Amino acid sequence: MSDAAHPIKMPTRLKDRLTRRPGSNLSWVILAVVFALSVAINPAFLTWGTIRLQLVQAALIGIVAIGETLAILIGHIDLSIPWTITLSGILSADVYAAHPSAWVPFAVVIAVGVSVGLVNAFGIYLLRVHSLIWTLSVNLILQGLTLVYTNATASAPSVPPVARTLALDNWGGFPVASLVWAACAVAVILALRALPFGRHVYAVGSNELAALMSGVPTGRTYVVVYVISGLCAAFVGLMISGYASQAYLGMGDSYLLPPVAAVVIGGTRLSGGSGGYAGTISGSLSVILLQAMLVSLNISEGLRQIIFGVILLGLVFLFTRQRK
Amino acid sequence: MGAVLDATGLHAAGLTKRYGGITALQDVSLKLVPGEVHALLGANGAGKSTLVKILAGIIQPDEGTLELNREPIRLGSPQAAYRARIATVHQELSLFPGLTVAQNVLIGRETRDRIGWIREAASIDTARALLEQLDVQDIAPTAMVSDLSLAQQQLVEIAKAMLFDPLVLILDEPTSALGRSDVEHLLGVVRKLRGRGCAIVFISHRMDEITSIADQVTVLRNGRKVGEMSRATFNPAKALELMLGDTPRHLQRLKAPASPDLQPPLLDVRDLTVPGRLAGLSLEVRPGEVVGLAGLEGQGQKEALFALFGLFRRGLSGSVKVRGKPARATRPRQAIASAFALIPDDRKAMGGFVGLGVGRNISITVLDRLRSLGVISPGRERSLVAGLVERLRIKCASPAVPLGSLSGGNQQKVVAAKWLAHGADVYLFCDPTRGVDAGAREILYETIHSLAAEGRSILIYSTDMNEFAILCSRVLVFRGGHVSGSLVGAEITEENILGLSFHEAAHAA
C-alpha cells in the first residue's frame, strides 16, 4: 500500500550493519580503549609475550562464553559453569591416570558436558524453572558431587598431556589455546548466522511462543544450547588443568561471572534474542585485559574490586541500556 | 462531575513525529470539542496510534503544540495527561494480569484511609460503581484480570479511564477484538459519555461503526491529514478513497470455486473435544473450500483452530485426519508436519519476533529449504523474502528492520507471509484482519482466495461478520463450544449467522 510514499529501500549491508548494531561495534572500540589504557599504564602490554599470555587467558573465558552467549541469546543464563569446569578437570585427570589413552580426556569432557547440559535443559525447558536459580543450584550440586567424589582432595598426580598441549603449547608462534578458540569462534559465528540452529536460537530468545508456533524445535534448541554450554565448560576444565598442570578443587571458581560480563560487554542483551558471538570475543578480551591491568597496578584488593566494578558498570552503561 | 471542557476543547496544531527515517506524523492538527465523537480514520501505519500516544503523553512530538481550553499544555508523561484529565485506552491494553479488576481500575487512585493505607472494600465499591456506569454486570471487581476474556479486559480498561472523569477520552481501536454485541454495548457507552460533555477520540477500521457514532471524522494517510468530514458530510466511499489514495479498490465477494463433491475431504475432523472448551467438533473440508467458523466471541471457534494446530498439550479426544492420515497434534510441530498452518490474531504474543528483522520472521518456517551445502543461502533467502514483501505489499524500509517497528497491519502481513512461504494443506486463519485496514485486508482476502484456488483447505475464524459473506463457501456457527448450525452459499448473511448464534438451529442445513 502507498508504495510510492515509502518505497522498499534496500540499503547496503554495510550501512545496515553500522546503523543497526552499534553494540557489537562499540565493543571493539571499548577493547581498543582498554588496551590503550593498559599500554599507557604499563608499556609491557605491548610486547608479544604479554599479548600471548592474555590471549591464552582470554581463550579460556572466551570458550566458556560461547555457551554463555548461546544461553543468554535464548533468554536464559548458565551459572553452572564453575563446577562443571572443576568436575571435568578433576575427572579427566583421574580417569586418565587409570586409563592412559589419548581419547580418555575427551570422553570425560563429553560425558560431563553432555550430562550437565541435559540436566540444565531439563529443568529450564521441561520444568520451566528460572535459569538463574536452576543453574546456580546445579552448580551447587556439581560442587557437592565433586567434593564427595574426591573426598575433597584432588587425587590424580598429573594431568593428561593433551591438556598441557592445549593450554601451554604454541603452534607457529600462536598459543594453541587461542587457535582452538579462534576455530570455535568461527564455528559458532557461522552456526549462529547461517545454520537453522542459529535462527532457532534467536527465535526462541525473542519470543518462545511464536517460535513454537512457527515450527521451531524449541526443546531441541534448549538442549543443544545447554549441551554446548556444558561441553565448552568441560573442555575449558581440561584446558585449565593443563594450564595449571594439575586439576584442583575450586579451579573454576573465577568463571562464574566474568563470562557473563564478557557477553554483556559484547553487546548481547540479557533479555535474549539479540546480539552474537562476535561481540563476545572482544568482550572476553576486554575482561581479561581489565583484570590484568588491575593486577599490574599493584593496588589493594578492595580498591581493585571497586575499579573493576565501576569500569564494568561504565561499559554496561554504554552498551546495554534498555531502550525504554 | 468536575469542570467541563469549554467550547474550545483540546486543540492540537502542527504535530509532527519522526522515527529515524520514517515520518509517522506530519503537521497534523486536530480539534476536539466537548460532546463530540471525533473519529480518526486511516490505513495501517497512517499514524493514528502515534497521534494518540502524543495526546496520552507517552511520546513527545518533534514539532507542534497543544492547547487545552486555550491554555498551552505540555504532556511530558502519562501522568501529565491524566492530570489534564485526558484518559486513553491504548490499542495495546495496559492492564496488570496479576491484579484484580478493582485493583486494576483504581491503580494509582486507590481509596485510602487517614494514614494512607488502601481501603480494599471502598476500592471494590468504586470499581463496581464504575463498571455499572458502563452497564457491565458480569465482571466481579474481585476477579483476576488474567481470568477475563479480551473483550472484558477492554471494558475494564475503559472503566479505568473513566475513573479520571476525563474531559477527553481516547479510544484506540477499542472494538477490534470485540464481537458484534460487545461492539453495540461499547458504542452505547460512548454515546452516553458524549452526552455528558466528554470529548471522545474514536479509532476503528470498521466503517459501520464510524457511520453510527462519529460526529467529526479526520482521515490520515501516511502521517498526514488528508481529509476532514462532519457527520453531515461523511461518506464512507469518499473516506475510503481518501484513506487509500488514488488507487481505486473494490471489495467484492470472492467466490471460492465450488469443489466437486467427488474429491475426498482434505481435512476430516470427528468429535474433536477439548474438555471445557470444545465439545465434539466434527467437520469435513474439501480442497479449495473456505469454511468460516462464526458465532459470538468465545464460543469455541478459536479453540477449534488452536486444537487443530496442536496448542493443547493434553486432554484432546476425537480424530483429526489430513488426506486420510491421522493428524491429531499436541505440539505445533506435529500439526505443521501434518501440513497445518495457523495465522494467529495476537501478533505480539504468538505471531512474530518483534525484535528480529522482517526477513528473519518470514524465513523462519522454511530454513531447511533455504539451505545449500548445509548453510542457509543468503541469496535464496533474500529473494524469497523480497518476493513475499512485494506480493503482500509489506511496508518496511528494508527486510532487515525489526518487525516491531512496523504498524499492526503490516506485522500481520508478515505473519501471513511466513506461512505462505512454508505452504500447507490446511490454513487456519484466526481473526486475521483484526486491526487491519481496508487495503491490507484486501490483500489478505486475495491471498486466501488464491490459496483456495490452489486447492488448499481453509478455516477462518473472524470477529468481523462481513468477512464470512465475502470469503466463505460454508460457515459453521458455534455456540457454547459446539456447532449450532451451518450455512452455505447465499445463506451466509449477518442476519442468519446472528440468528444461529442466539438460537439453536432446528436442523443444520
Added chain:
Amino acid sequence: MTGSPTPFSKIGPPSRFKQAIRHFGGAAFCGIGLFLLLVVYFYEQPLALSSFGISSLANASLALVLVAAGQTCVLLGGGLDLSIGAIVSLVNCFAATLMGDSILSVALVVLGSLLLGMLAGAVNGLLIAYGRLEPLISTFCTLFVYGGLALTIRPQPGGHVSDDFATLLTGNLGVLPYAAIVLAAMLLLVWMPIFRSRLGRFIVAVGDNSDSAYASGLPVRPVRLATYVISGLFAAVAALFLTAETTSGDASIGASYTLNSLAAAVLGGVALTGGRGSVVGAILGGIVLSLILNLLSVLGVPAFWQDLIEGCLLVLVLAAAGVQRLRIDDWTKLLGKGRS
C-alpha cells in the same frame, strides 16, 4: 440488539481457596516443611526447646530471613538484586569499624548503617530505574563495588562491637529471642505500612507489567528505586544483626546471602519474574533454608555431602514448583509472555 444474551460466562471472584493458594501457596508449602523440620530437630536435639536453644535457632535464621524479605521486595517489583550480600558485608564492616561503647556512638552507627544500606540500595535503584540498566548485570557490577568498599574499610576481619549492642540483639527475653522481636518490628514498622499503602500496590503493579504501569501513569522509576532502597534497608538491618552476632566486621560475611536469599524467596513461592508472591512465604523460606543447613550438621551428615544435599534439595523444590507448571495444558499459557 438490546436484550441480547451475554456472550461470555460471568466471571466471578475466584474462590477464596484459589485466591489463598495464589498468594500463599508457597508460604503454606514452607509452613508444612518447617513443621516437619522442627519435629525432626527437636527429636534430635531436645534441648533446642530451652531458651538458649530457641534463641540459637532464631539467631541462626534472622539474617537470612531479613535479606530474603529485602530480596522479595525487589523481586515483587520485577527486579533482582545480586549485590544484596555485598551490601550486608559493607554495612557490617562499616558498623564494626566505627562503633564505640557509648550509647550515642552506638545509636549514631546504627543510624549511619541504615542510611548506608539505603544509599547502596538507592545507587542500585538509580542505575536500574534511571540509568535503564538491566538489574542482573548492574547489581552484578555493584556487587564488586560494595564488596570492594567493604574490603577497603576492613581488609581483615575484626573491629569492635559494643557488648550491650551485641547482647541486646542476640539475647532473649524469657523464651522470646530478641531476633524475633527485630523481625516483627521490621514487618510491622516497614513492610506492612509499605504494602498496605499505595507504594506497595505500585510495586506489585510494576513487577506485573511495567509497560502497563507506565501507560497507567504510575511513577514507574521512583517505584523501582523504592524497591531497591527498601531492600537496602532490610540488608542493613540484617547486617547490623550479624554485626551483633559476630561482634566483628568481615568483608566476606555477606557472600552467601545472595543465592540463599533468592532460594528462600523461591522456596516461599515468590516469582523470580516479578509481581507475584508474599513476604510471609519468603520469611518461611528463609527459616526453612537455614534450619535445613543447621539440621544437616545436627544429623551429622558428612561434611562433603552438605553441598550436594543442599543443591539437590533446591533442585527438588524448584522441580516441584516446575511440575505445577507442567500441568498447564495450554501451550499459549505455558509460554505466553505478553499476557495482555
Added chain:
Amino acid sequence: ADILSDETLAQCFVKASPSTIAIAPKSKTGPFRIAFSNSLYGNNWRTEMLNSVSAYVKQPDVASHVKEFKIYNAGNDVAQQIAQIREMILSGYDAIVVNAASSSGLDSVLNQAAKRGIVVVSFDNVVTTTKSINVNEDQREMGRQWAEFLVGKVADGKSILMVHGLAGTTVDNDQADGAMSVFRQHPNLKIINVYGNWDVGTNQKVTADALSTNHDIGGVWGTEGATGALQAFLQLNMPVVPMTGESDNGFMRLAAEHHVPALVIGQSPSLASAGVLAAIASLSGKSLPQSASIPLAPVTTDQMKPAADYFPDLPGSFVTDINIAKCGIAIPVGAVVK
C-alpha cells in the same frame, strides 16, 4: 606412649611471646566428648587436616582419651559457624576445637562456651578471645624466614614478587608483616605485591601477568600455591629465580627437578591434631600457654629427599608435612590420601 607427657607438651606448645599467660586447666575425668568446628573446606589443606585429625583421634593412645569426636563444617560463613558452635554448647561437649572463619567473629559465642565450662581451642585461623587456647605456627616468623632466605640470594636493585594469599586474612597479614620487617631493611629491593589466593591457578595467572610486565624479578616470595608461581616461570621459559613456598608436593617436586633454590616452610595440616591434643591436655589438668606456637620445620631444596620430604607419586596438591614430630603426632600418608 603417653601423649600427655610434660616433656612433649613443653616442646610442642611453646609460648608465642614472653608475655603469654597460661590457661588454667579444667580438670575432668576422661574420656572426653570433643567437637571439632571447621570453617572452610574443599581445598587440599583443609581436607588433609580433616583426614589427619580423624586418623589421629583413632590412634589407640589418643582414642583412650576420646569418647566422642564429631566434625562440623560451616563453610566460610561466620554466622553458620556460630550457629554450629551454639549447637555444640547445647549438646554439652567437653571441648570445642575450632578453625575459625573469622578471627574476632566467634569471640562472643566462644566466651559463652567457656563460661559453661567448655574447653575452647583454636588453631590455624585462631581467634582473638583470651578464653581460648590458641595453637598455631608462627606465621610472622614464617614470612620472616622466607624473606631472609630471599634477601640473601637476590641481588640489589632487582624486584621481589610477593605472591600473597587471600587478602584480608590474618594469616596473610602476619606472613606479609614478617616479610616486610626484613624487606624494609633492604630499600634497594623493589617489592611487587600480587594476590594468589593460596590457589595454584591464581598464583600462576598473577605471576605470569607480573612477569610479562616486569622484567627484573629476581625472587619470588610465595606461600601456599607457589607451585603456580614456579609453573609460570617454566611456562614462559624464563630462567628460574629463588623462591619460597609452603609444603606443596608439586612445588617441592618441581623445585627439586629444576634445581630452583627454594625454602619451604609448611603450615602443617596436623595443627588440627595439635589442637585436639591441647584440648585433651587441658581437660586432663595440664596447664598450657594461652597462645602456643608449634615449632617450624624449614627445608631447602638441597635438603629435600624423595618419598620423605616430597612424594613423586602423589598429586602436586598434596601437602607434605603431615607429621609434627615434636608434638608426637605421626600420621601415615595413607590415612591422609584416600
